[in-house]
Amino acid sequence: xxxxxxxxxxxxxxxxxxxxxxxxxxxxxxxxxxxxxxxxxxxxxxxxxxxxxxxxxxxxxxxxxxxxxxxxxxxxxxxxxxxxxxxxxxxxxxxxxxxxxxxxxxxxxxxxxxxxxxxxxxxxxxxxxxxxxxxxxxxxxxxxxxxxxxx
Numbered sequence: 001x002x003x004x005x006x007x008x009x010x011x012x013x014x015x016x017x018x019x020x021x022x023x024x025x026x027x028x029x030x031x032x033x034x035x036x037x038x039x040x041x042x043x044x045x046x047x048x049x050x051x052x053x054x055x056x057x058x059x060x061x062x063x064x065x066x067x068x069x070x071x072x073x074x075x076x077x078x079x080x081x082x083x084x085x086x087x088x089x090x091x092x093x094x095x096x097x098x099x100x101x102x103x104x105x106x107x108x109x110x111x112x113x114x115x116x117x118x119x120x121x122x123x124x125x126x127x128x129x130x131x132x133x134x135x136x137x138x139x140x141x142x143x144x145x146x147x148x149x150x151x
Contacts, residue, residue, distance in 0.1 A: 011134070021108075022036065022037075022040075025101070025104045025105075028104060029074075029076075029100055029101075029104075030074065031070075031071075031074070031076075034057070034059070034063075034067055035067050035070055035071055037057060038053060038057055038064070038067045038068070038071060039071055039076050039077070039093060039097055039101070040101070041053060041056045041057065042077065042091060042092065042093040042097070043093045043097055043098055043101055046092075047080070047090040047091060047092040048090065048091060049088065049089065049090060049091065050064050050065065050068060050089065050091060053067075053068070053091060068091055071097075075094060075096055075097075076093060076094055076096065076097040076100075077091055077092065077093060077094060077097070078091075078092050078094055079091060079092075080092060
């Protein structure tokens with residue numbers, strides 16, 4: 001029989017493992033956690049301005065500049081001036097950054113994919129639907145918190 005508290009506990013443990021994995025990946029790249037999070041945003045979202053990155057990270061302009069300076073120094077980021085407006089600077093993750101992050105995440109992604117492939121199709125659909133709904137709930141909760149509201 002399905003125990004809903006055990007499912008909730010498993011989800012909480014997965015969130016903890018995700019945070020711990022993020023920390024270890026940062027260490028593996030020689031980065032602190034804030035720098036790794038910035039690099040993750042750039043590799044997932046693509047090129048953006050420093051202001052956009054600051055908003056994504058919830059950091060100040062000065063903090064974001066320090067982060068991007070360190071990422072550029074480590075070879076994980078490039079700054080490119082806009083063609084139309086030279087004052088516009090786009091931050092872009094380097095190919096090395098994509099490669100390094102892929103090397104760190106690919107083994108787990110492959111193992112999860114294989115685990116899902118081993119499930120009967122209808123079970124995979126149920127898992128997918130549950131994860132989609134959970135993700136929507138998490139987005140809504142994040143939005144509530146971001147708006148300064150209490151859940």
